[in-house]
Amino acid sequence: MRSLFTFLSLAILVSAQAPVNLLTGYGAGTTGGGNATPVTVSTCAALESAIGAEGPAVVKITSTISGCGVLDIEADKTVLGVGSSGRITGGGFRVRRTSNVIIRNLIFHQASEGDDLISIDEATNVWVDHNEFSNDGLVGDKDFYDGLVDIKHASDFITVSWNVFTDHWKGSLLGHSDNNAAEDTGFLHITFHHNLWNNVNSRTPSVRFGTAHVYNSVYTNIPTSGVHSRMGAQLLVESNTFTNVNLAIVTQLDSKVDGFVVERNNVYTNSTTLITQTGTLTSVPYSYQLDSTSSIGSICLRVLVLASSDSLPPKEFLMHAYRYLISPMTFYVSPPVLYLRTVRCEGVKTLRTVLIQQSIGFFTPQ
Numbered sequence: 001m002r003s004l005f006t007f008l009s010l011a012i013l014v015s016a017q018a019p020v021n022l023l024t025g026y027g028a029g030t031t032g033g034g035n036a037t038p039v040t041v042s043t044c045a046a047l048e049s050a051i052g053a054e055g056p057a058v059v060k061i062t063s064t065i066s067g068c069g070v071l072d073i074e075a076d077k078t079v080l081g082v083g084s085s086g087r088i089t090g091g092g093f094r095v096r097r098t099s100n101v102i103i104r105n106l107i108f109h110q111a112s113e114g115d116d117l118i119s120i121d122e123a124t125n126v127w128v129d130h131n132e133f134s135n136d137g138l139v140g141d142k143d144f145y146d147g148l149v150d151i152k153h154a155s156d157f158i159t160v161s162w163n164v165f166t167d168h169w170k171g172s173l174l175g176h177s178d179n180n181a182a183e184d185t186g187f188l189h190i191t192f193h194h195n196l197w198n199n200v201n202s203r204t205p206s207v208r209f210g211t212a213h214v215y216n217s218v219y220t221n222i223p224t225s226g227v228h229s230r231m232g233a234q235l236l237v238e239s240n241t242f243t244n245v246n247l248a249i250v251t252q253l254d255s256k257v258d259g260f261v262v263e264r265n266n267v268y269t270n271s272t273t274l275i276t277q278t279g280t281l282t283s284v285p286y287s288y289q290l291d292s293t294s295s296i297g298s299i300c301l302r303v304l305v306l307a308s309s310d311s312l313p314p315k316e317f318l319m320h321a322y323r324y325l326i327s328p329m330t331f332y333v334s335p336p337v338l339y340l341r342t343v344r345c346e347g348v349k350t351l352r353t354v355l356i357q358q359s360i361g362f363f364t365p366q
Contacts, residue, residue: 018194018216018289020162023127025191025213027159028286030125032078032102033058040082044068044091051077051093061086061106069112070094070119073101081106081131092117099124107132111145120151126158134167138201138223142169147203152176154187164196171200175208178231178255184209188233192217193288197226207233207259213284214238216291219245219271226250226271229259234281238264239293242271250274267293 023030038058041047048071050059056076062083068091073079075098080086087107092115095101101123108117108131117133120126133148148165150173151158165171172192175184188210195217197204204219205212206228214227214237222245229235229251242248248271251259260279 018291023129023159024161024288025159025193025286026157026189026284027125027127027191029157030100030102030127030159031076032056032100032127033076034078036078038080041065044071047071051079061088063087064089066090070115072096073103074098076100078102078104079106080104088117091115092119094119094121095123095126096121097123099126101125102127102129103131104129105131108148109134111135113144114146116145116147116150118149119147120149120155120158121153122155124156124158126155128158128160128163130162132164132166134165135169137167138169138199142201145169147171147173148200150174150176151188151190152184153180154183156187156189158189159191159193160195161191162194164198165200165204166196166198167200169201171197171203172205173203174205174210174212175231175233178208178257181209181231188212191284196220197222202226203228206230207235208255209233211281212236213281215240215288217241219243219248222246222248225253227261228253229261229279230255231257231259233259234279235259235261236279236281236284237261237266239266239290241267241269241293243269245271248273252276265293 033056036056036058038060039050040060040062041050042063042065044065047065047068050057051071051073054074058078058080061081062085064087066089070091071093073093073095086105089109090112092108092111093103103118111117118128128149135145147170148168149160152175174188174190190210190212192205192212192214193216197217198220200222202224204222204226208231210233212233212235214235217240219226219240219242225247226242226245227235227237227249237249247253248268249261249263251261252274258276260277261275262279262282263275
């Protein structure tokens with residue numbers, strides 16, 4: 001079993017060209033709490049105090065923290081989930097009128113009623129990386145929750161990378177209103193890359209007025225609209241895959257002014273587009289490494305968990321992983337010391353196997 005895992009893990013990691021843990025994009029330069037001595041929190045009160053204090057801080061979450069509502073993160077903070085155990089339920093974070101914030105490796109589920117899981121307002125230099133975002137799915141009132149990650153009010157220089165967005169009505173809104181041109185124009189420079197979007201109704205993302213680069217992401221089962229440019233926004237959308245996505249890229253929807261898109265090297269399967277205006281964003285002011293659309297399915301799309309084996313019982317991990325076994329995706333877990341979970345999309349379908357600790361053995365979805 002161990003030798004087979006070695007083969008599988010090498011096959012995945014070698015095919016990935018883009019660095020998994022490197023901050024790339026408009027958010028480059030964000031340092032968060034830097035080298036501050038980490039503090040570990042397990043309650044709402046401790047979390048609120050740690051992320052709201054003045055000065056640099058690295059805040060680690062090692063368990064599920066529930067029912068905190070919306071908590072404000074102040075400047076120069078890194079909030080980091082440890083292994084697979086860092087979870088926020090019944091609340092979320094607001095990054096408002098501040099700068100230099102990193103949020104990584106957390107599982108967010110069920111925002112407060114009417115709120116976002118992460119809201120970024122009037123903030124600069126933010127990196128949102130290797131997280132999971134979900135609510136209750138496409139059921140009930142679509143406005144009961146707001147967005148998964150919304151970025152508004154002239155926020156700027158942000159990267160959203162290597163995340164999973166799933167089971168929600170409204171994914172990520174950049175620019176909150178058609179009437180906010182005076183504040184937002186010239187701001188909202190955002191990079192989205194290597195994200196997985198599944199079963200999100202729309203806004204993956206939706207951009208007003210801003211400048212966004214969307215690349216090497218995987219979209220599946222998006223019923224209303226995918227990447228949406230509106231109100232004169234300029235988007236470069238390249239080397240993504242879209243499967244069962246209505247209006248995978250659209251510039252004419254729900255706003256009084258169309259947006260602009262430069263579209264290149266995307267792959268569409270049972271998906272449509274509506275691009276009314278070709279934009280001018282043909283290059284971006286930073287270096288980045290593209291995985292080709294021919295290999296994006298076999299890359300290590302996302303490394304979510306690298307934790308000690310006692311951080312999550314194998315059976316619980318198995319059940320959690322099964323939620324995302326949306327054909328044709330595969331999860332791998334390395335026994336016996338580490339959990340290394342990766343997601344691959346549209347990959348070699350014959351390798352659709354979840355490898356758990358030796359006590360569990362193989363689990364192959366039917």
